[in-house]
Amino acid sequence: MPELPEVEVTRRSFADRIAAAHILALRMGKPLRWPLGVPAAHLVGHQILGVRRRGKYLLLDLDQGLLLVHLGMSGSLNFAPTQPEAGPHDHMDLVTDRGVLRLHDPRRFGAVVWAPAEDSPQAQKLLGRLGVEPLSAQFDVAVFAQALKKRQSAIKPVLLAGHEVVGVGNIYASEALFMAGIRPTTKASRLSRPRVARLHAAIVQVLTRAVEQGGSSLKDFVNAEGHTGYFQLEAAVYGRAGEPCRVCATPIQSMVQGQRTTFYCPTCQKP
Numbered sequence: 376m377p378e379l380p381e382v383e384v385t386r387r388s389f390a391d392r393i394a395a396a397h398i399l400a401l402r403m404g405k406p407l408r409w410p411l412g413v414p415a416a417h418l419v420g421h422q423i424l425g426v427r428r429r430g431k432y433l434l435l436d437l438d439q440g441l442l443l444v445h446l447g448m449s450g451s452l453n454f455a456p457t458q459p460e461a462g463p464h465d466h467m468d469l470v471t472d473r474g475v476l477r478l479h480d481p482r483r484f485g486a487v488v489w490a491p492a493e494d495s496p497q498a499q500k501l502l503g504r505l506g507v508e509p510l511s512a513q514f515d516v517a518v519f520a521q522a523l524k525k526r527q528s529a530i531k532p533v534l535l536a537g538h539e540v541v542g543v544g545n546i547y548a549s550e551a552l553f554m555a556g557i558r559p560t561t562k563a564s565r566l567s568r569p570r571v572a573r574l575h576a577a578i579v580q581v582l583t584r585a586v587e588q589g590g591s592s593l594k595d596f597v598n599a600e601g602h603t604g605y606f607q608l609e610a611a612v613y614g615r616a617g618e619p620c621r622v623c624a625t626p627i628q629s630m631v632q633g634q635r636t637t638f639y640c641p642t643c644q645k646p
């Protein structure tokens with residue numbers, strides 16, 4: 376599943392090239408998670424001003440309104456001067472005078488939604504409940520610590536829920552908790568201030584590194600050859616159940632927590 380770093384890497388891969396492009400056509404394929412919300416023909420002639428990211432949404436700002444794109448479980452975007460004929464899993468072609476932005480999404484949990492403005496009900500329905508951006512100045516240790524104090528559940532599902540900080544998915548939550556020495560089952564409200572500070576730093580570090588390395592599963596969803604991405608090969612705990620901890624050699628354990636598999640080192644990560 377594309378996580379925040381993959382979405383950010385995707386954004387960087389085409390944002391500069393598509394900026395200032397004019398929309399010539401929009402072809403939508405099979406239904407995605409949500410409808411576009413406007414007839415596709417209404418977008419023709421409009422200009423794309425730039426591409427931002429909010430959580431795992433890409434926001435294509437138009438001269439009138441914006442397009443919100445989500446990659447869902449299996450989506451990938453490719454921007455190229457021309458595209459081959461659309462295959463059965465290509466569900467959007469945004470044709471511009473600078474190239475064609477194509478959404479490939481075999482499982483169709485992705486979405487392309489038009490909204491008249493970022494603060495419109497259509498956009499806020501998707502963006503309104505997102506927590507702060509982990510790679511922005513708004514992600515503040517003191518605010519994060521205060522928010523966690525109010526959470527009675529285990530820290531890992533609190534991170535995944537995305538209300539306190541957005542976009543820390545399963546891989547990165549597992550890795551950040553290892554880096555911070557915190558057991559995934561520890562109650563969020565019980566974390567001491569120094570431990571929250573370590574977790575905060577670990578989240579920033581693990582996501583920054585993943586963006587720099589091109590996203591963990593980016594190779595998967597770009598060339599679809601089933602490679603594990605670079606970061607996953609380097610992972611300390613994620614996907615390493617039974618293998619020795621890279622720090623202390625204790626076998627990494629796995630457990631299911633909120634229907635997601637969690638990996639941790641029982642020695643390095645304290646309750």
Ligand SMILES: [Zn+2]
Binds near residue numbers: 621623625640
């Ligand atoms: Zn260990």
